[in-house]
Amino acid sequence: MRRLSSPWSELASHYAVVVVGSGYGGAITASRLARAGQQVCVLERGRELLPGDYPRTDAEFMSEFQVHFDPEAAADVGSPTALFELHRGGDVSVVTGCGLGGTSLINANVAMRPDPRVFLDGRWPDAFRADVDGLLEDGFAWAEHMLRPLPYPESAPPLATLSALAKSAEKLGGTFRRPPLAVTFEEGVNAAGVRQGACTLCGDCMTGCNFGAKNSVLMNYLPDAHRHGAKLFTEVGVRYLARDGARWRVYYRPMNAGRERFDAPDLWLTADRVILAAGTMGTAELLLRSKALGLSLSGRLGQRFSNNGDVMAFGYNTDVPVYGVGLGEAPSAGREPVGPTITGIIDDRATLRQEDGMIIENGAIPAALARPVTALLAAASAIAGQDTDRGVIDRVGELARIADSAVRGPYHGAMRNTQTFLVMSHDDGAGELRLSGDRVRVHWPGAGRQAVFTRVDERLRRATEALGGTFVRNPLWNKLTGHELLCTHPLGGCAMGERAEEGVVDHEGRVFAGPEGTEVHEGLYVSDGSVIPRPLGINPLLTISAVAERTVALMARRHGWSVDYSPVPEAPGPRPTQPLAVQFTETMYGYISAGADEDFLRAGDPARRDTSPFRFIVTVDSRDLEETLAHPLHPMQLSGCVVAPVLSSRPMTVERGVLHLMTHEGARPGGRRMRYQLPLVSESGERFFVDGYKDVHDDDGPDLWVDTTRLLVSIFRGEDASGRCIFRGYLRLNAKDFAVQLSTLRVLHAQGTVQRLAALARFGRFFFGELFETYVRSKAA
Ligand SMILES: Cc1cc2nc3c(=O)[nH]c(=O)nc-3n(C[C@H](O)[C@H](O)[C@H](O)COP(=O)(O)OP(=O)(O)OC[C@H]3O[C@@H](n4cnc5c(N)ncnc54)[C@H](O)[C@@H]3O)c2cc1C
Numbered sequence: 193m194r195r196l197s198s199p200w201s202e203l204a205s206h207y208a209v210v211v212v213g214s215g216y217g218g219a220i221t222a223s224r225l226a227r228a229g230q231q232v233c234v235l236e237r238g239r240e241l242l243p244g245d246y247p248r249t250d251a252e253f254m255s256e257f258q259v260h261f262d263p264e265a266a267a268d269v270g271s272p273t274a275l276f277e278l279h280r281g282g283d284v285s286v287v288t289g290c291g292l293g294g295t296s297l298i299n300a301n302v303a304m305r306p307d308p309r310v311f312l313d314g315r316w317p318d319a320f321r322a323d324v325d326g327l328l329e330d331g332f333a334w335a336e337h338m339l340r341p342l343p344y345p346e347s348a349p350p351l352a353t354l355s356a357l358a359k360s361a362e363k364l365g366g367t368f369r370r371p372p373l374a375v376t377f378e379e380g381v382n383a384a385g386v387r388q389g390a391c392t393l394c395g396d397c398m399t400g401c402n403f404g405a406k407n408s409v410l411m412n413y414l415p416d417a418h419r420h421g422a423k424l425f426t427e428v429g430v431r432y433l434a435r436d437g438a439r440w441r442v443y444y445r446p447m448n449a450g451r452e453r454f455d456a457p458d459l460w461l462t463a464d465r466v467i468l469a470a471g472t473m474g475t476a477e478l479l480l481r482s483k484a485l486g487l488s489l490s491g492r493l494g495q496r497f498s499n500n501g502d503v504m505a506f507g508y509n510t511d512v513p514v515y516g517v518g519l520g521e522a523p524s525a526g527r528e529p530v531g532p533t534i535t536g537i538i539d540d541r542a543t544l545r546q547e548d549g550m551i552i553e554n555g556a557i558p559a560a561l562a563r564p565v566t567a568l569l570a571a572a573s574a575i576a577g578q579d580t581d582r583g584v585i586d587r588v589g590e591l592a593r594i595a596d597s598a599v600r601g602p603y604h605g606a607m608r609n610t611q612t613f614l615v616m617s618h619d620d621g622a623g624e625l626r627l628s629g630d631r632v633r634v635h636w637p638g639a640g641r642q643a644v645f646t647r648v649d650e651r652l653r654r655a656t657e658a659l660g661g662t663f664v665r666n667p668l669w670n671k672l673t674g675h676e677l678l679c680t681h682p683l684g685g686c687a688m689g690e691r692a693e694e695g696v697v698d699h700e701g702r703v704f705a706g707p708e709g710t711e712v713h714e715g716l717y718v719s720d721g722s723v724i725p726r727p728l729g730i731n732p733l734l735t736i737s738a739v740a741e742r743t744v745a746l747m748a749r750r751h752g753w754s755v756d757y758s759p760v761p762e763a764p765g766p767r768p769t770q771p772l773a774v775q776f777t778e779t780m781y782g783y784i785s786a787g788a789d790e791d792f793l794r795a796g797d798p799a800r801r802d803t804s805p806f807r808f809i810v811t812v813d814s815r816d817l818e819e820t821l822a823h824p825l826h827p828m829q830l831s832g833c834v835v836a837p838v839l840s841s842r843p844m845t846v847e848r849g850v851l852h853l854m855t856h857e858g859a860r861p862g863g864r865r866m867r868y869q870l871p872l873v874s875e876s877g878e879r880f881f882v883d884g885y886k887d888v889h890d891d892d893g894p895d896l897w898v899d900t901t902r903l904l905v906s907i908f909r910g911e912d913a914s915g916r917c918i919f920r921g922y923l924r925l926n927a928k929d930f931a932v933q934l935s936t937l938r939v940l941h942a943q944g945t946v947q948r949l950a951a952l953a954r955f956g957r958f959f960f961g962e963l964f965e966t967y968v969r970s971k972a973a
């Protein structure tokens with residue numbers, strides 16, 4: 193499997209199309225527009241994790257977990273690029289995925305079409321409903337072609353969890369079936385030409401598939417986009433958008449570079465068209481921020497949020513083995529196969545009123561969560577569990593199994609006999625996403641008290657009764673928490689509507705340009721779960737994908753582009769591993785003045801009346817550490833921004849800056865030079881060029897600190913130093929910022945701690961070795 197993404201430092205300042213987010217909506221849009229010959233750039237906040245990189249243990253899971261709380265209650269926890277994102281602090285808690293591939297990386301693969309009655313609802317715009325058998329049907333067909341959903345094969349090993357669900361179905365009277373799963377059961381090449389491994393039945397799909405068998409968009413649509421020329425950038429969090437004449441200005445923050453430790457301003461790029469596909473929570477959040485900063489949008493923004501009637505509960509410690517706990521590895525001798533997370537459904541949708549229908553599915557708990565869930569269920573069953581069978585002998589057996597789980601772990605006793613139930617149904621879709629502090633939260637008082645959840649609760653209690661277990665609800669759903677819901681299928685918030693009074697986007701995904709009417713913002717689209725205006729009552733990924741396929745087909749039609757849907761041959765094998773790189777973020781500030789011919793120190797003297805402040809915050813990246821060290825100029829890339837009000841009232845972007853680290857080039861004999869070249873572009877399109885150097889040389893007195901922390905700068909108009917020099921001065925790095933700079937130092941692409949430490953040592957040896965040569969050995973000589 194080839195790595196697809198590039199680092200943010202390679203971003204250009206303008207693209208024809210920018211896609212924000214890389215889940216189903218983003219990946220589909222990127223693939224189709226790249227196939228239509230458009231210059232596509234995908235910006236994804238998370239990292240690129242390949243099979244083998246996903247958490248297997250609880251410790252690994254914790255480092256891939258981020259939680260957002262109500263800002264008034266607690267600070268966020270975890271890295272902002274961790275794979276699992278839990279949005280707490282509202283009336284509904286929401287789980288989403290963060291990474292190249294979005295939530296497709298951690299979902300349970302069920303790719304099913306909804307009850308056709310869903311599309312009769314008047315909440316969908318008329319033109320959409322009229323097109324259900326047209327472009328929407330094509331969209332479903334394309335999505336099925338790319339995601340290749342198949343039921344768990346009859347020829348595959350029997351699964352105890354599936355038999356247990358069949359038993360529950362008998363008791364409930366619903367139709368029992370095997371749903372289509374976006375999983376590869378036989379090794380082979382997929383529709384994007386990517387070779388995928390066969391499912392090992394490990395049961396860990398919800399923490400990411402380490403075997404390349406899960407048909408997440410990282411395996412199909414994204415490689416397809418990349419192959420057709422799209423550029424994918426990870427660790428780029430988009431903050432907000434603003435109109436800039438005929439273009440869009442996209443403000444973003446590089447993640448994990450430590451820029452926030454210097455309170456650095458947001459960076460930006462421009463695009464002719466922007467497609468927001470940051471998921472229900474992400475897209476609403478960045479549109480709400482954009483609205484607060486002046487972008488005119490529909491008053492419906494944030495509304496029509498639905499939980500998709502989601503419920504999770506457990507049939508704990510049943511009388512039958514279930515083997516519903518993931519293994520963290522392929523099943524070996526003596527271990528029962530678990531299967532993909534979900535393999536069966538009780539389809540209860542053939543109700544007179546669509547709103548009364550529901551789907552009940554089995555689910556496997558991934559290995560990385562097994563131990564915490566074991567402890568949680570033992571406690572929750574004792575406090576609030578409902579034992580569904582009676583009898584002294586039965587009770588003795590139950591207690592023995594609980595003890596067995598506690599002593600021997602989650603693959604034994606009570607946990608071995610636990611069925612996880614996942615339900616989708618129909619809530620009223622009346623939630624609202626609001627900005628609270630800097631984060632979006634669900635405002636939906638009383639959401640969990642809707643009648644549908646009591647009905648689901650009763651059905652699940654009976655499903656557990658069929659297995660003789662203890663019924664344990666989602667621990668959040670109780671009186672104390674106001675019946676808080678836990679949602680894995682957030683929908684709505686930027687819902688489709690006929691006009692701005694009813695929705696945020698039209699049936700083509702175009703964003704309405706104000707609170708009223710049908711006028712849209714030229715070139716601004718939404719394509720993800722947020723446009724769905726109602727619950728689907730079924731796992732939503734296939735519908736989100738079909739709607740995204742339809743949106744991009746209409747976009748292409750509107751602009752006269754032709755999407756080439758022809759198949760591709762098998763892609764070349766994996767690229768060699770990425771070279772080790774060292775990265776850190778640096779800030780320097782000082783003053784400049786128009787004395788272009790003057791001495792740097794006089795021109796930048798803060799005591800002068802005609803000086804202006806100047807500051808840069810740049811991330812320094814070696815790209816390939818070995819190459820950097822071997823090259824006589826020791827070049828490193830500089831990316832970031834410059835704040836200099838005399839040049840531009842807004843921060844300017846550094847476009848492909850270069851640092852020559854400790855080179856002899858241009859240095860005095862026995863010394864070294866650090867040269868900074870920063871091409872700048874302002875928001876109004878003006879270009880400047882900063883040429884600066886640190887003169888590292890052993891002069892009289894203790895000058896090492898001053899030499900290495902003082903940058904003498906000349907500023908030219910235009911793209912390079914051939915333009916007119918208009919300012920001069922000098923910048924300083926103070927001791928406090930230097931300490932922060934050290935805290936941002938990191939090694940990229942290291943395979944483990946030993947390699948990381950070795951790379952740091954190698955870089956440190958080079959840097960301090962050069963200083964030693966300059967200040968100690970030259971003196972000795
Ligand atoms: C545990 C779990 C199990 C699930 N199981 C199923 C299932 O079996 N079947 C099913 O149909 N559905 C399932 N789902 C739901 C399904 O995966 C989602 O509905 C679907 O992935 C949503 O697609 P999307 O394109 O709207 O957004 P997402 O897939 O969520 O993608 C959004 C992307 O945008 C990125 N992003 C967010 N904000 C920004 C920003 N500001 N800047 C840049 N990037 C940003 C995110 O990091 C993410 O990568 C499950 C979900 C979970 C959590």
Ligand code: SF4
Pocket residue numbers: 375376390391392393394395396397398400401402403404405406531532533
């Ligand atoms: S069961 Fe295991 S191998 Fe199969 S798709 Fe899920 S994670 Fe991958």
